[in-house]
Amino acid sequence: MPHAPFIIASFAVTGVGISWLLISSYLAMRRAEASADELRQQP
Amino acid sequence: MGDTVKIIFVHVPAAWLGMGGWTGIAIASIIQLVWRHPLAGVSARAIAVPGATFAAICLITGSIWGRPTWGTWWVWDGRLTSMLVLFFLYLGYIALSNASSEKGDTSRVAAVFGIIGAVNIPIINRSVVWWESQHQKASITLGGSSIDQAYLVPLFVSVAGFSLLFGALVLMRMRTALAEMRIEARMRRMADY
Numbered sequence: 492m493p494h495a496p497f498i499i500a501s502f503a504v505t506g507v508g509i510s511w512l513l514i515s516s517y518l519a520m521r522r523a524e525a526s527a528d529e530l531r532q533q534p
Numbered sequence: 535m536g537d538t539v540k541i542i543f544v545h546v547p548a549a550w551l552g553m554g555g556w557t558g559i560a561i562a563s564i565i566q567l568v569w570r571h572p573l574a575g576v577s578a579r580a581i582a583v584p585g586a587t588f589a590a591i592c593l594i595t596g597s598i599w600g601r602p603t604w605g606t607w608w609v610w611d612g613r614l615t616s617m618l619v620l621f622f623l624y625l626g627y628i629a630l631s632n633a634s635s636e637k638g639d640t641s642r643v644a645a646v647f648g649i650i651g652a653v654n655i656p657i658i659n660r661s662v663v664w665w666e667s668q669h670q671k672a673s674i675t676l677g678g679s680s681i682d683q684a685y686l687v688p689l690f691v692s693v694a695g696f697s698l699l700f701g702a703l704v705l706m707r708m709r710t711a712l713a714e715m716r717i718e719a720r721m722r723r724m725a726d727y
Contacts, residue, residue, distance in 0.1 A: 492602050494537040494538045494602055495537065497538055497541070497598050497599065497601060497602050498537060498538060498540050498541060500598050501541045501544055501545065501594075501595040501598045501599065502544060504591060504594050504595060504598070505544040505548065505591050505595060508587050508588075508590065508591045509587075509591075509699065511587075512583070512584060512587050512703060513699075513703065516583075516584075516703050516706040516707050516710070517706060519706075519707075519710045520706045520707070520709050520710045520713070523709075523710045523713035523714050523717070524709065524710075524713045526713070526717055527713040527714075527716045527717050527720070530716075530717055530720045530721070531716075531720065533724075
């Protein structure tokens with residue numbers, strides 16, 4: 492049984508999982524902080 | 535094992551962070567309930583999703599590793615089952631903390647759940663000793679390591695890198711929660727006028 496596809500699949504799953512987590516966390520942070528700042532500037 | 539041993543560089547850090555994440559939730563929950571530190575609940579909640587993701591990555595990469603090594607994708611042995619239980623505990627914790635009325639903060643029920651769920655961490659750790667398991671015994675112990683140096687050093691580098699990434703993720707999610715709490719507080723004040 493060739494091992495390369497299993498290794499590639501493992502690294503791909505990890506890469507996709509971490510990328511999703513990083514991008515979604517960063518965007519959520521930027522959105523929430525922008526909303527908070529916008530609200531603070533309102534009289 | 536052949537070349538599949540390279541999966542160790544993603545599987546082991548994911549397992550470490552899945553378990554370490556819940557340990558962090560339990561410690562933060564104790565601090566929240568005993569000392570009522572305002573950031574404890576926020577940090578526990580910020581750990582939950584990254585912890586669940588790493589537990590899932592650990593389960594999936596372990597399953598992919600098991601197919602060429604054991605000849606099967608999954609076996610219901612102590613280590614795999616207790617890790618799956620950890621993943622479900624994370625899902626339960628996320629649901630409980632999202633149900634909290636205070637946006638950003640964590641409810642006391644979720645904190646108690648976080649402490650009780652920590653019972654599973656030593657079970658995962660000792661499972662390969664207590665029960666017959668397909669999963670190999672611990673390769674790195676306080677007494678030394680059975681892993682070859684050529685793999686051991688990159689493994690430590692990988693674990694350190696993943697841990698820093700986890701820390702950054704938790705800090706980002708804490709900043710999100712704090713910003714949401716500021717929004718909610720501001721909206722309440724505006725509604726009072």
